[in-house]
Amino acid sequence: MGNDVDRAGTPSPLQLAKRALPDLNGAMLRVAEQILANPDDVARGSITKLAEAAQTSAATVTRLSTHLGFAGYPALRAALAMEVGRGLEAGWASDIGLAIGPADPPEQVLNVLASTQANALRNALASIDLNAATRVADAIAGARRTHIYGEWGDAIPARELYIRLLRIGIPVWFFDGPQSAQIAGGLLGPGDVALVVTRSGTDSTTLDFVRRSSAQGALSVAITGVVSSPVGELADVTFDTGTPVGGTWTEFFAGRASDTLTAGLLFVLVAQRVPDHLTANHPNGPGQPVVHPDT
């Protein structure tokens, strides 16, 4: 997924300029230096602005552009703008690891929350086992019963998945709490699915539910941040959401985001396997999305 970015069409103007630097002198050198000094302004401005900044004529800028291998100045500028955009994205998501403190200003809190979660999404993208997801979606789509279990905060993505599946006609139930774990586990049988969300993978009642479900012959599925945790040993399928557990705010929000993404993927895959008549007559109209915005 995330690889291959580099040779995606346009070459990097900054690298080209830097590499050409030793071979340049005079006016062209000044232009190249301007580009390297503040690519952001160059990407937004015109050729005359750049020429003035480099104390030369527009003709020289055009010459440098073709010298670097571009079709002309507009081509260089476009490539430059894209590279600047890449830099923005990279810088934006690199705030991770930054903890939120009690005295941080709102602006920083929001920034860290957003970038942390975006980064968590990217990690999840690389970590989620798609074959397993396909297998689980098949199982849920064909199951007599699907029971979803999640405690406290883990109930958030669990419940979200529950109401979404419910909406498209899947025989699904949501449970939490120790008594529920016993009852819900006992009700399942072969061909059924038991799905739990547990960030730490160690919650005892959640493990109890998994154990009972497996004993009844159901397929047990866990969404967790720690594959090597007890739930990873017990469950038939364990999803690594790509974000390990941690004690800081940032890790905590990141974990929730990645769990939610995993649950969202499972929902879409199940929805794709549901007969049209169950999903077609929603307010969005047939042919349109298989899910109502309210879900």
Next chain:
Amino acid sequence: MGNDVDRAGTPSPLQLAKRALPDLNGAMLRVAEQILANPDDVARGSITKLAEAAQTSAATVTRLSTHLGFAGYPALRAALAMEVGRGLEAGWASDIGLAIGPADPPEQVLNVLASTQANALRNALASIDLNAATRVADAIAGARRTHIYGEWGDAIPARELYIRLLRIGIPVWFFDGPQSAQIAGGLLGPGDVALVVTRSGTDSTTLDFVRRSSAQGALSVAITGVVSSPVGELADVTFDTGTPVGGTWTEFFAGRASDTLTAGLLFVLVAQRVPDHLTANHPNGPGQPVVHPDT
């Protein structure tokens, strides 16, 4: 709302175009669709190429550019190029308009889900009014009662905020359903806070709750995707989460992500205002996060 802009740097042309889509028709609509369809080509081409592709004149393209809030076509093109660059860096397509189809392979589903939500986070980053967030956090931290209301899918971020605030000792309750709307609204008084999550901003029972709460003198707060909706008129504070409502899967997931981010921000700001003794003795240890990972 006037604050934003700075945090996000250049505004996202794709997002702006998509948002303006419903208000457009004829030639301008065709231009906007072209931009959304292949931003990559547009970022590299000239105004006349785009005009031809949209079967219109260059003048119309200029008009659309200014209509979207840019200084002119070059400004739009530069911003577009940067956004395309961001997408390249992140390893996913910058296609905001991409929808999930019933037959898409799991790999693509996951990719679109993740990229859509990441984009939504960035949009939320630019849209959320931090002054309003500070004001609401102050109100919740000092309120006698805080009531949170959300129906169906909107209950997900609402309930998440509820259990988090509950965990740190805030006198908070969660409600949904018509009867609850009446009762919960009537219980509030001056100095209290009524907070609703409503993606569309039009749900009648949610509006009922807001109306009753305001009548009792409570501060009413709405997290929504449509500021110009009924709830935007009624509520004292309305948060624009940066993702408008829409009927496609991608817009739907994006909306949830941006609402959740907004709710997360509010939680952190409230937690910062809570006395240490309520948050210090958690398993994470004092000095460390104010919230337990389970929350």
Next chain:
DNA sequence: CCGGCTTTGAAAAAGATTTGCACAAAGGGT
């Protein structure tokens, strides 16, 4: 000091972008 070579900027030419204007279509009030 001279001729060939390269580099450079000025200016013309070509192209891109904006603006002014007239016209046509759509909606609203009488």
Next chain:
DNA sequence: ACCCTTTGTGCAAATCTTTTTCAAAGCCGG
């Protein structure tokens, strides 16, 4: 039904940007 305002559109002129052309200026080995 009529007129009037409003809005959107394309054409064409005007402005700005970009490329190309061309001559002048600097450099270097004879």
